[in-house]
Amino acid sequence: MAKQVYYEDVEEGKEIPQLVKNPTTQQLVKWAGASGDYYQIHYDKDFALAAGLPNIIVHGRLKSSFLGQLLSDWVGEEGWVKKIAVQHRGMDFPGEQLTCKGTVTKKYVKDGEHIVELEIWTENPRGEKTAPATATVVLPSRG
Amino acid sequence: MAEEIITEEMKKAIGVPSEPVTIEIEKGMIRKFAESIEDPNPLWQDEGYAKKSRYGGIIAPPGLLMGAEMRGQGMGMSFQLPGPQILDGGGEWEYIKPIKSGDVLTVVDKLHDLREREGRMGKMLFIVTETTWTNQHGELVARALGTLINY
Numbered sequence: 001m002a003k004q005v006y007y008e009d010v011e012e013g014k015e016i017p018q019l020v021k022n023p024t025t026q027q028l029v030k031w032a033g034a035s036g037d038y039y040q041i042h043y044d045k046d047f048a049l050a051a052g053l054p055n056i057i058v059h060g061r062l063k064s065s066f067l068g069q070l071l072s073d074w075v076g077e078e079g080w081v082k083k084i085a086v087q088h089r090g091m092d093f094p095g096e097q098l099t100c101k102g103t104v105t106k107k108y109v110k111d112g113e114h115i116v117e118l119e120i121w122t123e124n125p126r127g128e129k130t131a132p133a134t135a136t137v138v139l140p141s142r143g
Numbered sequence: 144m145a146e147e148i149i150t151e152e153m154k155k156a157i158g159v160p161s162e163p164v165t166i167e168i169e170k171g172m173i174r175k176f177a178e179s180i181e182d183p184n185p186l187w188q189d190e191g192y193a194k195k196s197r198y199g200g201i202i203a204p205p206g207l208l209m210g211a212e213m214r215g216q217g218m219g220m221s222f223q224l225p226g227p228q229i230l231d232g233g234g235e236w237e238y239i240k241p242i243k244s245g246d247v248l249t250v251v252d253k254l255h256d257l258r259e260r261e262g263r264m265g266k267m268l269f270i271v272t273e274t275t276w277t278n279q280h281g282e283l284v285a286r287a288l289g290t291l292i293n294y
Contacts, residue, residue, distance in 0.1 A: 030179040033175075034172075034176045034178070034179035034210065035209070036211035036212030036213075037210065037211040059231075060231040060232075062180065064236075065180045065204075065205070065210075066180060068204060068206040069180060072182075072184060072204055073184070077186060077196055077197065078197070080238070081205045081238055083235065083236065083237045085234070085235035085236075086234060086235070087232070087233040088230070088231055
């Protein structure tokens with residue numbers, strides 16, 4: 001596990017460490033089984049094409065889960081992921097790298113909690129944000 | 144097309160809670176989920192490690208609630224969707240308390256809102272569902288709003 005990040009370490013405008021994912025068709029099937037989402041556009045290419053899609057597409061919620069990991073990795077064991085709000089804006093395809101990124105937008109103390117707000121997103125190899133999101137986390141304080 | 148796709152029948156379904164569903168959070172299910180997203184965090188998988196953490200045991204990663212298996216009975220919709228296609232537009236998840244291995248959660252879905260918008264594919268219906276998860280101690284542990292797009 002990475003070193004614990006503290007509220008005092010965080011600056012508005014700063015990027016958080018990236019998380020790189022390489023979803024494969026196999027991972028999509030594993031996710032389908034683990035999450036219970038068996039919609040065929042995520043593993044049956046004929047079905048996806050017939051539905052007007054260019055290929056099998058990565059589950060939006062798999063991307064959201066990757067963003068969850070981006071945050072839980074960053075906040076560490078003493079931090080807490082409070083809220084994630086994701087828009088599934090662009091399609092992603094297995095075999096293409098997905099990079100999860102984030103920037104701190106705001107930090108403040110409210111009701112005794114050290115809160116950090118972020119903009120986070122998944123990015124495809126063309127630099128497009130396919131799942132833009134906002135997040136709120138709580139970090140420990142050196143107090 | 145000036146035709147309204149949101150009918151009175153649909154509007155009546157807003158806010159009606161589904162029958163509650165009970166889901167037991169097993170550590171194998173958390174591990175399988177973490178493996179599927181390739182998240183090696185020991186808090187989700189390593190019992191010995193997690194016991195010594197401030198959580199006192201294995202907890203669920205944020206993504207677990209995003210899966211279809213964690214949904215309730217559905218949004219309590221008693222109407223037919225107007226279009227043949229469905230896309231997942233996104234969602235927001237609020238994590239209030241840790242979900243621990245061994246917890247028994249009660250899940251309730253509710254149709255939260257319906258909106259229509261003109262899109263590239265014609266009229267699109269945005270269906271927003273609210274889901275709440277309450278643990279065996281009666282504590283609300285998480286709440287989500289999910290948006291499905293029907294066209």
